[in-house]
Amino acid sequence: MKGSPESSPNNFGAGYMVCDHEKADQAHRPYGTGGGARRRAHAGRLPSVPGEQKLTLGPTGYGTLKLGMTAAKARATGKIVRKSIGAPAACTTWDLKEQRYGNDRAGVFISKKRGLAVIVAPGRVRTPQGIGRNSSSAQLKAAYPDVKNGPLGFTAKVPGNPKASYVFNVTKNGVLAVILVSNSQDCLQ
DSSP: TOOOOOSSSEEEETTEEEEOOHHHHHHTTOOOOOHHHHHHHTTTTOOOOOOOOBBBBBEEEETEETOOOOOOHHTTTTTTTEEOOOOOOTTEEEEETTTTTOOOOSSEEEEEEEEEEEEETTTOOOOSSOTTTOOOOOHHHOOOOOOOOETTTEEEEETTTTEEEEEEEEETTTEEEEEEEEEEEEEEO
């Protein structure tokens, strides 16, 4: 993808780092590093039940977590757990119970003024347009023709929600992370 950030380090607000291919493969594994990380990431998944609706990230949230909801309402869903990282004072950081990150990464950011502002897609969760971890750059461009390289990563408008954007963390091997971000968020810089 033209303008791809794969060769220059750039801190990504949701705790991801865009860097060269070798580092990216290690840096973006939510369950740690090493060859077993991918196996552990999928070991606890339950098989699909016929007729079961798969969760997607967007256009307004992830399952019962919705952009703009207060921290109290988000906590009441039972889907998040509090964690502390070096986030701006205007925001609190959380992880999805199903996807916990180590170190200085978080999967959910909630603004004290604007409510739930950022959700990082867990595991193999995709957007309604089918883009998720391991999607190719060509698939990303086909699904989101307006995708542009921005300060947080590659960004695209969210179909069906003019108040939000997707941020895609991309290397030459494809999409490493998908993040749903409120356009009014004050958590990421």
